Structures are given as structure tokens and as C-alpha cells.
Amino acid sequence: MRRLAFILLGLALVTFLKAQEKTLLYSHYSFNGLAVNPAYTGSHEMLSISLSHRTQWMGFEGAPSYNIFGVHSPFRNTKMALGFLVMNESIGLRKQTGFYLNYAYRLSLGKGKLAFGLKGGLSTGKYELIDLGNNDIVFGENSSSYLLPNFGLGTYYYTENFYAGFSVPLILGYETNETGEVKAYHDFEKYAYYLTAGIKFKIAGDWKLQPSGLLEYDKAGGIIADAGLSLLYRDALRAGASYRTKQAIVMLLDYKITYQLRVGIAYDYGLNELNAYNRNSFEIALEYNFGYQIKASNPTIF
DSSP states (O other), X not given: OHHHHHHHHHHHHHHXXXXXXXXXXXXXXXXXXXXXXXXXXXXXXXXXXXXXXXXXSTTOTTOOEEEEEEEEEEOTTXXXXXXXXEEEEEETTEEEEEEEEEEEEEEEETTEEEEEEEEEEEEEEEEOOEEOSTTOEESOOOOOEEXXXXXXXXXXXXXXXXXXXXXXXXXXXXXXXXXXXXXXXXXXXXXXXXXXXXXXXXXXXXXXXXXXXXXXXXXXXXXXXXXXXXXXXXXXXXXXXXXXXXXXXXXXXXXXXXXXXEEEEEEEEEOSGGGGTOOEEEEEEEEEESOSSOOSOOOOOO
């Protein structure tokens, strides 16, 4: 049974790696606004630091895991904002860490701001083999390390109670040739596009309702829709659920412990062929904002 589970995992990883070449791995995109869209940079209107960790298919060796560290802030008396992003990814053979600088140029528009963002940096990593036990090795590829550039772009509009964004988080792709050397390439047909939107409206007293959604498209994986609904209390406590087409039902909870510190968790109930063996994916996120008073539109919930 264990061997069969690993074989299924291996097959799933092959498909997953092909489909996820330029897409992001997340439980709930609201935990990773800076990674999804570089134009999100500075939208908290104060210095903000975030950290998230996601484990997919818990209990399987070689299953995907993802770590994101981000820091971003606007500049006073200017329309610019800068951010720094570290994205660490482990998916079977692929071990990868990206270091990026985010830049956003923000314009006042109506009751909110319209931002245009760029991302640039370097990605380093290597491909490794997976040992299934008894000297049984799968994915017989050459191990190769690399240090290559990558870029992203996006636009983001937000007010106190509404946001919408469009982005291409990673423009370049990486491929391995016959000798095991990893090279960067550019192909418009292999872009992964992200469209996000959400709105908050008051329902009674201190309670608000927030419908939100994400559409993700790339040629290999097609369209993936992530639609959710959250209930908020005083903008401090949020509980909700979302449905990701053909993949998972995601349950979400986050809480603002203080004016500055927020913690969130998300749990995926998988809807694929690995369910018979393990269906758990889990993400935890922390966010700290260096400020108490909000002097501008501040959608702390992406």
C-alpha cells in the first residue's frame, strides 16, 4: 500500500510539475498578496512583514511545500512603494528559492488607489532524485543547480472595501536540457495569469460579509477558479470557505491578535485521486504591520 501511494504521488508530481511551472502554490491567496501581484506592494500604507508556510499532501515524502517571506512599504510623500520577497519551493525533484524586489507606482483614483507593479530577481535551485526505498529511484534525471533571473508584473486597484487585481507573477520559465543544464526561456503561451477581486459590505452591527475570488489561467492547466465567502467581525476575525475547481475545498480562519499582528490558518480538503491515501494540505500565515493608525485606504485582508 505504501509503495502504491508513492507511485501515485510520483505520477501526480509529474503532472503537477508540468502544470505548476509558472503558477503559485497556495492554500488561500489572501495570505500571499505580495507573491500573487507585485502591484500589491505598499497597499497596507505602512511597513508590513508577512510569513507563510504551506504543506501539501501531508505525510508524503517529496510532496510540495511552499514558504513565503515578504516585506513592503510605501514611501512618504511619493507615489512609490518597494517590497522584498523570498519564495522557497520544494516539489518532488525541484528545490527552488527566489529572491525578488517589488516596485509599485500608485495613483489616487476615486475613493482608492490604482497601482502598477513590477518584480525582478533571481531564482536558485536544483533537481534531486526521490528514493522510494529498497534502492528504487524514480525520476532518473541528472541533478543540476542553477541561478537564473525572473520577473513579474501586475496592476491592482483598491479602496477600503473593494479590491481587484491582474498579474503575471512569473514571466520566465525554466527547462532542463539533455545534459541536465537548467536554462531560462520566455514564451507568451506559457504565461500564468491571475485575476483577483473581492468586496466587503456591512450586514449587521460589527459584522461584514466578503465574497472574493481568483481566476488563474495557463495553457497547461487551463482555468482554475477559486471562489469564496468570508464572514468578518470588526475586521479583526475572519472565517470562511472557498471552492477551487477540481482541486479542493478550503477552510479559512484568521484573527488580528493586536492592531499590528494577524495570524491565519487554512486547510485544504482535497478532491483528487490521492484522497484515498492523504487529503490534507495546510497553510499558516503571520503578518505584522508597523503602525496603529490608518491614514489611507488599507485593505489588510487581500
